[in-house]
Amino acid sequence: MAGQKRGVLIDKDLRPAYYDDFHCLAADCCLSCCKGWRISFDKKDYLSLKRQSGSPELNERLDHGLCRIRSGPLSDVHYGEFVMAGGVCPLLRKDSLCALQVEKGHGALPFVCRSFPRAESYQVSGYLERSLSPACEGVLSLLWEHPEGMDFRSDPLPKEKRRRGRFPEDSVLAPWFHSIRSQCIDLLQDRRFPLPHRILLMGLALRELADGEADIPRWLERTRLLPERPEAAEVFHESGLGKELHMFLSNNIRLLFSLRVTGADFSGVHAVLAGGLGIEVRLAETQATIHCEPYLAARRRFSEVFSGREYFMENLLVSLFFHLHMPSLGSPEELWKSYVNFCNLYSFYRFLSVMSCQEGAAGNREELFRLMVFASRGLIHNNAQQSSLRDELFQNDSATLAHMAILLGG
Numbered sequence: 001m002a003g004q005k006r007g008v009l010i011d012k013d014l015r016p017a018y019y020d021d022f023h024c025l026a027a028d029c030c031l032s033c034c035k036g037w038r039i040s041f042d043k044k045d046y047l048s049l050k051r052q053s054g055s056p057e058l059n060e061r062l063d064h065g066l067c068r069i070r071s072g073p074l075s076d077v078h079y080g081e082f083v084m085a086g087g088v089c090p091l092l093r094k095d096s097l098c099a100l101q102v103e104k105g106h107g108a109l110p111f112v113c114r115s116f117p118r119a120e121s122y123q124v125s126g127y128l129e130r131s132l133s134p135a136c137e138g139v140l141s142l143l144w145e146h147p148e149g150m151d152f153r154s155d156p157l158p159k160e161k162r163r164r165g166r167f168p169e170d171s172v173l174a175p176w177f178h179s180i181r182s183q184c185i186d187l188l189q190d191r192r193f194p195l196p197h198r199i200l201l202m203g204l205a206l207r208e209l210a211d212g213e214a215d216i217p218r219w220l221e222r223t224r225l226l227p228e229r230p231e232a233a234e235v236f237h238e239s240g241l242g243k244e245l246h247m248f249l250s251n252n253i254r255l256l257f258s259l260r261v262t263g264a265d266f267s268g269v270h271a272v273l274a275g276g277l278g279i280e281v282r283l284a285e286t287q288a289t290i291h292c293e294p295y296l297a298a299r300r301r302f303s304e305v306f307s308g309r310e311y312f313m314e315n316l317l318v319s320l321f322f323h324l325h326m327p328s329l330g331s332p333e334e335l336w337k338s339y340v341n342f343c344n345l346y347s348f349y350r351f352l353s354v355m356s357c358q359e360g361a362a363g364n365r366e367e368l369f370r371l372m373v374f375a376s377r378g379l380i381h382n383n384a385q386q387s388s389l390r391d392e393l394f395q396n397d398s399a400t401l402a403h404m405a406i407l408l409g410g
Helices: 017-021 043-051 056-065 099-104 111-115 137-144 174-188 195-210 216-224 230-239 245-256 269-276 293-305 311-323 332-355 365-379 383-395 401-407
Strands: 005-010 012-016 066-068 080-082 118-122 127-132 152-156 163-168
Touching (some): 012 017, 043 066, 056 066, 195 216, 195 332, 245 269
Parallel strands (some): 012 127
Antiparallel strands (some): 005 163, 066 080
């Protein structure tokens, strides 16, 4: 009967292997999560913070550093927030440590601070999935330290953490989520091909599901053999990767100027990147002339500086795919939208990674990480921005595999 739900026992966890190695860099972090964005919390955490009492300095910070969020569709969840003067949390001390945590311990922090960059979610795949956001410098450092690629670990959950998940009885794709995603991640890590080609191969496979393929075991077998099939060579030949650089740059420059990531760590990002491409900031959202040569020069320098580090972007993309629970299998339409979103994300990360080596830039790991954190905070933690970017492509009839090749071609 339509609308009925099918239950599944969630009795295991699943996480990237590097998850167990994560620890906060604390005072050694150059891109503190206490800077550069809004930090909001629910009513319970707001009231808990209001009840805290400690040294005169801590009390002063809390008295003037909290405010209510009085409007918005998520006001019950986003009930209060820190007053981020200059983009900095009022509890952050000059030594880069949290005044509340130093005095009252880790448990006194609101959930958003206790958990970031960690995330966990019960999935109908039967797993409690644990992941780490790439909006954290410490997470990027771990991705940098795994040239062998990403692996995953799983352990049984203790009884008190087990749950039952439910998905629609008539859903063809949802019961296969774990197998479908695993196959996608295998494609993303197939180092016989450049990363943009792997993403296109994944799109070729997911397009079949979006078009209504219902024999999932058959699809899994075909996808496993996809790199060897004639279609793989055809999609590479027809994609035109790298032939539409002007459109690639135009899309990413427009996206760059739509992001609002505050804080001294990211001051001047818009102006510096635009200037590196010969674009005046005041023209960036209108009819600015885009020059490809500065980007090509930065790309050549990037290839030299980060030679042998190609695995980092692969690790970042696999981590994102897992963290965002891709692909979405609620419907064929949602599946394709999640793929388009993934291509957008790769395109912007690629654009910023290259621009870390533009003329006059440091061209080192620190600058690369700074721009990767900038992108993550502006997109991964802004669902509305992701959706707007994706929906714009659908409205302009640009959500085709051919257009995805343009987004991947930088």
